[in-house]
Amino acid sequence: MPPLALPKKDMDPQLVDTQPASVEAWLERLPYADLLECGRLLAQALYHLGRAPIEPMQRYKLLKLYLKALDRYYPLLERETEHSDILASPKSRQLAVVGVKLFANLFVDFKQTLNEKLARQGLMEREQPKIELLLYTMMAARQCLNICQQYYCPLPDGFWLDCHQLYALALERGWHERSLANDDTLADIYRQILLLGLTATNRLSPAEMTLARQLVYDLARHVALQPVRELSDSRHGYLLDPLEDAPPRYLPAAAGSLQDHCYLLDLSGPLASMRRSLEQLQKTGASPGGGMVGEEIQLLAQLSETWQRPRRRKHARESAQAVMEVVAGTAQIWHRLNGDSWQLPGAGDEEESSHLRPPPLPCLLVIVNQSESGYLLRGIPREQPLRAGELLLINPPDQPEAARLCTVRWVLMQPSGKELECGVEILAAHARPALAMPSITHNGDAYQRCLLLPARDGKPEALQMMGRPFSQLREFRLRDANGERLIRSTRLQQQSPYFQLMEFRPSELF
Numbered sequence: 001m002p003p004l005a006l007p008k009k010d011m012d013p014q015l016v017d018t019q020p021a022s023v024e025a026w027l028e029r030l031p032y033a034d035l036l037e038c039g040r041l042l043a044q045a046l047y048h049l050g051r052a053p054i055e056p057m058q059r060y061k062l063l064k065l066y067l068k069a070l071d072r073y074y075p076l077l078e079r080e081t082e083h084s085d086i087l088a089s090p091k092s093r094q095l096a097v098v099g100v101k102l103f104a105n106l107f108v109d110f111k112q113t114l115n116e117k118l119a120r121q122g123l124m125e126r127e128q129p130k131i132e133l134l135l136y137t138m139m140a141a142r143q144c145l146n147i148c149q150q151y152y153c154p155l156p157d158g159f160w161l162d163c164h165q166l167y168a169l170a171l172e173r174g175w176h177e178r179s180l181a182n183d184d185t186l187a188d189i190y191r192q193i194l195l196l197g198l199t200a201t202n203r204l205s206p207a208e209m210t211l212a213r214q215l216v217y218d219l220a221r222h223v224a225l226q227p228v229r230e231l232s233d234s235r236h237g238y239l240l241d242p243l244e245d246a247p248p249r250y251l252p253a254a255a256g257s258l259q260d261h262c263y264l265l266d267l268s269g270p271l272a273s274m275r276r277s278l279e280q281l282q283k284t285g286a287s288p289g290g291g292m293v294g295e296e297i298q299l300l301a302q303l304s305e306t307w308q309r310p311r312r313r314k315h316a317r318e319s320a321q322a323v324m325e326v327v328a329g330t331a332q333i334w335h336r337l338n339g340d341s342w343q344l345p346g347a348g349d350e351e352e353s354s355h356l357r358p359p360p361l362p363c364l365l366v367i368v369n370q371s372e373s374g375y376l377l378r379g380i381p382r383e384q385p386l387r388a389g390e391l392l393l394i395n396p397p398d399q400p401e402a403a404r405l406c407t408v409r410w411v412l413m414q415p416s417g418k419e420l421e422c423g424v425e426i427l428a429a430h431a432r433p434a435l436a437m438p439s440i441t442h443n444g445d446a447y448q449r450c451l452l453l454p455a456r457d458g459k460p461e462a463l464q465m466m467g468r469p470f471s472q473l474r475e476f477r478l479r480d481a482n483g484e485r486l487i488r489s490t491r492l493q494q495q496s497p498y499f500q501l502m503e504f505r506p507s508e509l510f
Contacts, residue, residue, distance in 0.1 A: 004111050004165060005158030011051040018054050020061055027069040035077055036091070039098035042069065046105035056116035060133065063109055070106070082206070086151050087387055087413060087420060096151035097417035100144075104156050107144045110137040111162065118169075135180050138166055138189045145193055149201040150209060152388075152413045152420075161245035163193055168242055184221075191220035194265065197247030198238055200306065202410040203388050205497040208299055215274075215303065222269030228253050229260040236309075238265040250310045267307050274304045294468070298495070315371035324377065324394045325362040328384040330466045330499055332359035333393040333405070334449040338433040345481055360384065364397070374406065374425040378414075386420050387411060389496030391464070393431075394424070405431040405453065405464075407496065427501070428453040428462075434480040436465060452480060453501070460503050462493055470500045475507055 017023050030038050049062060077099055086096050114133040141163050148155050167190040170176040176187040184192070195216045201209050225240065234254035240263040253264050281297050327336050335342060335358070342356045360383035368376040375394070386392075388411050395403035406424040413420055431454075435447035451464040463478070473488050486507035493501040 004115055004162050005156075006112055006115060007051050007108060009051055009053040009112075011048050011053075013052045013054055016048045016052040016054070018052070018058060018062065020065060023062055024065050027065060030069065030073075032073060032076060035073075035080055036095055036098060038073060039077070039095070039102055042066070042073065043098060043102040043105055046102065046109055050105060050109040050112045056113045056120070057129065059109065059113045060117075060129070063106075063113065063136075066106070066109075070102075081151075085385055085387055086206070087381070087411065088385055089383075090418070093413060093417040096153060096413065097415070099147050100151060100153045103140070103144045103147050107137070107140040107156075107159075110140045113137075131175050131178050132180065134166065134170060134175060135178065135183075135186055135189075138163075138170075138186055138193075139180075139183070141166070142189055142193055145196055146213065149196065149213075150206070152202050152411050154412065154415060158245055160197070160247055161243075163190065164240075164242040164244075166190075184217075188221045191223045191225075192216055194240065194248055195220045195223060195270070198249075198265075198307065198310075199303065200310075200410065202412055204299075205387070205389055207497065208295075211296065211299055212303060215300075219270035219273055222273060224266035224269065225263040226266050227260075228257070228262045228264055229255050231255040231264065235264070238267070238307075239263075240265060271304060271307060274300055278304070295497075313371075315373050317369045317371045317376070320367045320370045320375075322367045323364050323397060324367060324375075325397050326365050326377070326381075326384055326386075327359070327362045327393045328381075328386055328390050328408075329359075330391055330451065330464065331449055332384075333391060333431075334433045334451060335359050336362075336393060336400070337403070337431060337451070344433060344435055344479065346479075346483070365394075368421075374409070374423060376421065376423055378419055378421045380418055381420055386422055387498075388422075389498050391499055392424055402429075403431075404429050405451065407494075427464075428456055430454055431464075432480060434463075434478055436463065436476045436478050438469070439475040439477055439486060447477075447479065450478075452478075459493070460505075462501050463487070463489070463504050464499055464501050466499055468495070468500060470495070470502045473510070476504075 017026065030041060032038050046066060049059060077095070081092065081095065084092060086092050110133065114130070114137050117130055117133055141159070144159070145155065167176070167186070170186045177185050179185040196213070199212060199216065201212060204212060231253060234252060236250065236252050238248035239251040239253050239259065240248045242263070243261065248265050253259055253262065278297060278300050281293055281300070284293060327333050338344060340358070363380065363382040363384045365377040365379035368378050370376070386408065388408055390408045392406045392408060393403050394406055405427045407427055409423045409425050411420060411422040432452045434450050434452045436450045437445060437447045448465060453462040453464060455461050470489055470492050472490065475486060475488050478485050478487050487504040488507050488510055489502040489504050491503040493503055495501065
């Protein structure tokens with residue numbers, strides 16, 4: 001078994017508090033109301049603890065005290081971040097970085113303790129503490145993965161190889177079906193980690209990610225690991241190589257090859273369960289375009305497709321280096337396309353816009369590479385909401401006529417917490433500002449800012465609106481620079497948590 005990724009024990013033990021009573025008192029005095037400072041102090045203490053040469057069971061006792069402190073700290077961190085965009089401000093991004101470091105250090109400390117305990121042989125060495133340590137280590141790995149995905153951060157180097165080796169150890173010793181009270185077995189935790197690893201969570205909004213994680217936890221026990229050497233034929237699937245620092249990857253697999261030490265993930269159980277859930281939800285009559293049930297249908301369909309066959313890149317990427325002005329969000333894009341004004345020309349005075357403030361200035365991002373269908377961008381987003389599923393308008397500085405409307409497909413925070421990286425797909429050039437309102441109105445309804453996308457690549461003209469207004473043949477009053485017309489939505493092209501893009505036709509054609 002390859003060694004676990006462990007740090008050198010180069011801390012002077014005199015500089016690390018190893019007395020349970022004083023550590024417990026210090027943890028009680030931490031400034032839990034100041035999440036950033038409290039997180040930094042906890043992360044630093046765990047960093048030092050994992051590098052101090054102390055007796056493993058002593059470190060284990062201390063780690064249990066830190067777990068109690070984390071049980072107090074983590075709900076506060078979740079509450080702070082669950083209703084806000086973690087990528088939106090420098091402070092929230094630093095909070096994310098601290099949270100990731102904290103749980104990465106916890107994982108390291110449990111690995112260190114387990115490794116030292118396993119190295120001890122003798123008649124007096126009991127199995128139960130080793131099993132408990134292995135379970136705590138795998139749960140720490142799961143939490144490290146969770147928080148990295150939740151905050152769109154990269155995983156520590158060696159994470160996947162460590163997880164594979166920990167599970168191999170459990171199999172070798174027959175501990176894989178063991179569990180702590182009221183928790184999953186070690187085998188189930190490993191399958192949850194694998195299933196999360198092949199799920200592109202950086203393409204999901206926080207709400208979608210929470211739902212995806214719940215599905216993974218429920219379905220992972222149905223995943224089977226099939227040894228490649230037992231395959232009767234070659235096939236494509238998610239291949240797990242326990243000797244690589246990588247999650248399962250979609251590849252061809254065949255017995256009698258160099259992959260004989262690998263496993264193929266049999267996802268037929270989870271997929272069958274998801275199909276049943278989809279059928280039950282669809283029987284409720286929910287539209288995939290709207291409502292909470294509709295969002296769940298969309299996510300189930302998306303995950304089911306990804307777990308059967310992941311998306312492949314359609315176009316080759318080419319290295320590029322150019323600076324782009326970036327504006328994010330429908331309202332800000334509308335304002336920019338409308339000549340930096342909140343008042344649509346010719347719309348009259350029905351909409352009071354004098355009280356609206358100008359949106360934030362565009363940020364500057366660098367194109368790292370590009371393809372026919374999109375760009376890879378990197379930089380500091382400033383006040384622009386750069387998040388998965390958001391709408392972007394990008395153009396070279398001082399060239400607004402070259403603007404392109406895009407959508408963010410995935411996002412990843414860089415380890416420093418300052419820069420973000422995102423993949424964007426081009427939707428259209430020459431988008432135009434407009435106003436839309438359902439023709440059948442209710443009290444309080446008003447015109448909503450929207451964007452008109454020209455016909456492109458054989459697709460008809462499309463309407464982009466915030467929220468979930470789509471339903472087939474729904475009629476809207478549409479105002480733009482050319483006047484007002486009645487239209488009916490005909491097909492939903494795509495949607496995200498932040499907008500819908502729908503095809504439409506003039507109402508008189510129906």
